Amino acid sequence: MNRILVIRTGAIGDLVLTLPVIGALRAAYPDAQIEVMGYPSRLSLIDGRYYADRISSIDQQEIAPFFSENSSLSDRLVSYFSGFDLIVSFCVDEDGVFADNLRRTGAGQVLSLNPIPDPNCSAHIIEHLLEPIRALGVPVTETSPKIFLASEDRKFAEAFWQEHRLEQAVAIHPGSGSRKKRWRPERFATLSDWVMRDLEAAVILISGPADEDAVMEVANRITAGRPVILETPSLVHLASIIERCGCFVGNDSGISHIAAAVGTPTVAIFGPSDAEVWGPRGDHTVILKGEIDCSPCTREQMNACPHTSCLGLVEEREVREKVKGLLTACGRAAPERRTREMGADHMPDGTPGIRRVFM
Incomplete structure (x- = not known):
């Protein structure tokens, strides 16, 4: 596993609650380059601070077609996404179109989870967010978010x-x-x-x-x-x-x-x-x-x-x-x-x- 992309939209708290997921990936694949895509002003919390080797913005015009069926995808972004061995997406994607379009790019493996749990869910949101990587077999030892400052x-x-x-x-x-x-x-x-x-x-x-x-x-x-x-x-x-x-x-x-x-x-x-x-x-x-x-x-x-x-x-x-x-x-x-x-x-x-x- 050489390159991993985690896509996380949402507010400040949503990013913090996702840190155990990124931390588990970091521990499981210590030599992999991990990139996090979202809103850069929020991602600054983890940019170069243990979790993210690189951050990128999801607020790009070329991203929009990825949320539509049978759309023409940007050659640049197809090339970009195809370079990842694993993509973990936490975007609201109820019909699965975004995840399917990510797979169309030729990315190694794409895992997608709606970050908003079922209203009847009683488990903590962190346990919900950890589901995709647990299904992948990634060990999880830390379920409390931790921010590491430089x-x-x-x-x-x-x-x-x-x-x-x-x-x-x-x-x-x-x-x-x-x-x-x-x-x-x-x-x-x-x-x-x-x-x-x-x-x-x-x-x-x-x-x-x-x-x-x-x-x-x-x-x-x-x-x-x-x-x-x-x-x-x-x-x-x-x-x-x-x-x-x-x-x-x-x-x-x-x-x-x-x-x-x-x-x-x-x-x-x-x-x-x-x-x-x-x-x-x-x-x-x-x-x-x-x-x-x-x-x-x-x-x-x-x-x-x-x-x-x-x-x-x-x-x-x-x-x-x-x-x-x-x-x-x-x-x-x-x-x-x-x-x-x-x-x-x-x-x-x-x-x-x-x-x-x-x-």
């Missing part, structure tokens, strides 16, 4: 710490892909006050491209000190900063999956989604969820829900207790750095009173 990534976080004169810090991400998945801003604010007053730690509020309103709703309620607002960082820089924090608290979002995958003690607050299927996995990860009959629910039910009582049932006291417990258990005075031995071709090792950091 030395230059950690140097960036160290410089960030020095610039902002930080010692201990807790990262908080109040946003999510849906407003219906967000814990109440006043509770995030009260939690932030407790972190600064009782733990004597700094608070880093993480703001992604669609999180500004959610973050400012929290920041404007904080009274104990000045949080650092980290705005639209690259995913690699974000991961390096979260790794250095003593703890992370967030909603059901891709950022919570990153926090768990870099090894930071993580408290993830879930509401409408099924945490048994979609929750982050990690050695020091706790998921809090209010128990209510209507949760978990479908996306349609979530969008129509007028109250999201499931999130309201998670109290700030519960989150405080989990944060304290994780900090005590993990002794987080410094980041637990992930490293992995690899060959030479892989990774070598605003509002007044608010500090806003643009990256």
